Amino acid sequence: MLQVGMNEPEKLVKVAHALSTRARVDILRLLNARSMNVIEIAEALSLPVSTVANNVKILEAAELINTELLPAVRGAMKVCTRSYDDVHMILNTxxxxxxxxxxxxxxxxxxxxxxxxxxxxxxxxxxxxxxxxxxxxxxxxxxxxxxxxxxxxxxxxxxxxxxxxxxxxxxxxxxxxxxxxxxxxxxxxxxxxxxxxxxxxxxxxxxxxxxxxxxxxxxxxxxxxxxxxxxxxxxxxxxxxxxxxxxxxxxxxxxxxxxxxxxxxxxxxxxxxxxxxxxxxxxxxxxxxxxxxxxxxxxxxxxxxxxxxxxx
CATH class of the missing domain: 2.60.120.260 (Galactose-binding domain-like)
Structure with missing residues (x-):
């Protein structure tokens, strides 16, 4: 479980921003079942690869997912894995x-x-x-x-x-x-x-x-x-x-x-x-x-x- 609160305001803002759009929530939902690369996510959500890539960066910056570059047929592919099952935001001091x-x-x-x-x-x-x-x-x-x-x-x-x-x-x-x-x-x-x-x-x-x-x-x-x-x-x-x-x-x-x-x-x-x-x-x-x-x-x-x- 990720626990974040007012004692870490910058991290709280990053996590809240990462969860603020349907696309990023849908990405986390997909990663509930297994790790996926950016292309697989784009195909599953019917979104452009560039859009998914930008959203993945935001989720990664908030530490909600982990990414790893793995060898592919052409270059490398970014594989995404969800970091946490739960997010707990503490809004009191x-x-x-x-x-x-x-x-x-x-x-x-x-x-x-x-x-x-x-x-x-x-x-x-x-x-x-x-x-x-x-x-x-x-x-x-x-x-x-x-x-x-x-x-x-x-x-x-x-x-x-x-x-x-x-x-x-x-x-x-x-x-x-x-x-x-x-x-x-x-x-x-x-x-x-x-x-x-x-x-x-x-x-x-x-x-x-x-x-x-x-x-x-x-x-x-x-x-x-x-x-x-x-x-x-x-x-x-x-x-x-x-x-x-x-x-x-x-x-x-x-x-x-x-x-x-x-x-x-x-x-x-x-x-x-x-x-x-x-x-x-x-x-x-x-x-x-x-x-x-x-x-x-x-x-x-x-x-x-x-x-x-x-x-x-």
């Missing part, structure tokens, strides 16, 4: 450090820094340079080298992280959210490979998302050349779970009735986050979890805690 005491505590947890796991083949992990454990050997997940992982995959099981909760004593938590790039785990890759991926916080399952597939039709934006040469997973989708006083949402849509009260955040100095596929899941399609050096998003697991300071 009470997001961070405001006068009403609202604050945001944020931490980026490297995906290799899990505290515990239970995984089953196929499974493995790699850094930007090479494989770092023996593939399809669950015992290797306990090797100290796991802290350097940039991508982790397993067919079933889970990984669990302990994230510090360093907010002032007595503060009131308004919401907590977790953002990560993730997809299914298929042999090589398969865009039609559903997987029921669950997320738990402090032992409470907050929601399940059915990943549609394992994506490998193109190079991920941040993949090294070594990984890009592999005929395997290349990128995932950015998903954000958020728990507040009323419900849990996934990308702003309700997924469960779990609330902050269920998580008992005030009773501990850390947050226990588990990501996995349950043994009784309908679709046991596995997990690929991406760090900042893999996939389309330059981030690891991001936790944001919105809270009101006890001092105000």
């Amino acid at each position: 009470t997001f961070r450090g405001s006068q009403d005491g609202k604050q945001v505590y944020e931490i980026d947890m490297p995906i290799g820094q899990y505290s515990y796991c239970e995984v089953y083949p196929t499974c493995g992990m790699a850094s930007a340079e090479a494989m770092i454990i023996q593939e399809d050997e669950p015992a290797s997940f306990y090797h100290p080298n796991h802290i350097g992982a940039g991508i982790i995959w397993f067919r079933k099981g889970y990984v669990e992280y302990l994230l510090p909760l360093e907010i002032p004593e007595g503060s009131k938590v308004d919401s907590i959210e977790f953002s990560m790039e993730i997809c299914s785990e298929a042999p090589n890759f398969d865009h039609d490979w559903p997987s029921d991926i669950s997320v738990w916080v402090n032992g409470v399952e907050i929601g399940m998302w059915t990943s549609p597939g394992d994506f490998g039709d193109r190079k991920g934006r941040f993949n090294s050349n070594w990984w890009a040469q592999q005929t395997t997973t290349q990128y995932g989708l950015l998903k954000t779970w958020r728990v507040d006083a009323e419900r849990t949402t996934l990308d702003m849509k309700k997924v469960s009735d779990v609330t902050l009260a269920d998580l008992k955040l005030e009773q501990r100095p850390s947050v226990r986050l588990r990501i996995g596929v349950k043994a009784d899941a309908l679709h046991k399609g596995g997990i690929n979890l991406f760090g900042r050096s893999f996939g389309d998003y330059e981030q690891d697991i991001v936790m944001k805690v919105h809270y009101t300071s006890a001092e105000l």
